[in-house]
Amino acid sequence: MLWPLASLLTAILATLFVGWLVDQTLQRLAARHPDAPVWESLRRCRIPLQLTLLAALLLLSHPIRRIFPSEDSVVLHTVLLALIASLGWLTVRILAAVLEAVFSRYETITEDASRVQRVRTQLGLVRRVGAAVIWVVTVGALLLTFDAMRTVGASLLASAGLIGIVAGIAAQSALGNFFAGLQIAFSDTVRIGDTVVLEGQQGTVEEITLSYLVLRLWDYRRLVVPVSYFVSKPFENWTRRDPGLLAWVLLHLDHRTPIDALRAELERFLTGTDLWDGEEWSLTVTDTTPSTIVVRAMMTARDPDATAALKLATREHLIAYLRDHHPDALPRVRTT
Structure with missing residues (x-):
């Protein structure tokens, strides 16, 4: 009994040490390169990295199997779920850090403010789409670890066409906003930081997501507008080419x-x-x-x-x- 407990304690201590070591390394790199925000962004990956490493060590060393022999399958399945979820979390954090590093690099080599705003808007939507895809894959992997889900998988695939039609009709507005957000990001019609006027309201674009856009009005109110509005109705963009x-x-x-x-x-x-x-x-x-x-x-x-x-x-x-x-x-x- 002591050896499994010692193995479990060793795995926890090793996880904490690796997390501390990685954090200290990234902190020193951030101090040496203050103009590169990627190192500070990667420091936010510490917790999901530790969870991933701990779950992997527990699955490889099997200390839980010796501590809970009667509930071995349940405990191992729980650890597997934790490993998959933490991997998804870690991937999302790494994606955000990489995209932030790309934008920071582009911002330093480009003097055109309009191009910087355009790339900032595009990378922001790429980050949201990428995170959504990663979480969908993660949830799918979690569900496939259950025997019941694997059993009904064939029937789900057979009815996927009908479900897709029903879901498309029910979520027509949401899907329209989703594709409108992608169109706005890559057509360069409106960007973060632009000054726009719609229906008599003047404001600065503060945030663009896949479903809505936030305008900061002159009196600091926030106007939330569906992104589909900007691809279906006319509006004024005072800073699209020249802010003057x-x-x-x-x-x-x-x-x-x-x-x-x-x-x-x-x-x-x-x-x-x-x-x-x-x-x-x-x-x-x-x-x-x-x-x-x-x-x-x-x-x-x-x-x-x-x-x-x-x-x-x-x-x-x-x-x-x-x-x-x-x-x-x-x-x-x-x-x-």
Whole structure:
């Protein structure tokens, strides 16, 4: 009895030692290469690695058979299930670490932000699809360890066609979202970090899964949208090719407004602000009414956030300038 217990204790201690040794090695590699996140990602594989190693040692050394001779088959089957499940868990963690390393490498050698976002979105969906496939295979392997499942396997395969048709009809929406997610990932229509507008709601794409997409709105609310929406309905993507946008401000002013002075003030303001990207700007009179003129100021910015901030700042500055230097330019209601 002592020898089986000693074998069991040795297997547990060996598993803990191997896990500690692997973790220390990865920690040192991460310290030597701080720019490579793969080592930190692989450290998350420690627990499934230890479980896999422990289950394998228990199956090979058979200490449980000597400790529980009357329930040998049940205990060994439980250990086998633990081994298969931990292997699936370990494979998912390794896949995530490898894909993160691929993205990190691509991010360092590519300066195009749009390509980085596209690859980030694609690898994220590849990770989810790969994890789903691994878990399906793992669950299938777990079920095949039971004699009852192997016995009914032939009948299940015979009825697989009918079951597939029924499941396809019942899960039509879910399957549509699944394939829509794959289409979005590899067609480059929308990526993580893009600024989009759908049905009047402007937001930044925060997360893309195989079934839904999360938008972070300007007031920090989250809008969850099925991914099938983006392949069946039109939407605006402000940052698909170039994140730069054109901001514009409309001012209703009096006919006596000095347009040249206002134009020079706009140029001076844009030159002194970091929100303007230095590309384009203009100030023109676009319309007139019996009581006012409509002045439009346009300027470019590097991204949607800077565009919104520049638009607000320009409006405030021009109104303050007219109030302080040309008060007659502000619109007023004439009674005579």
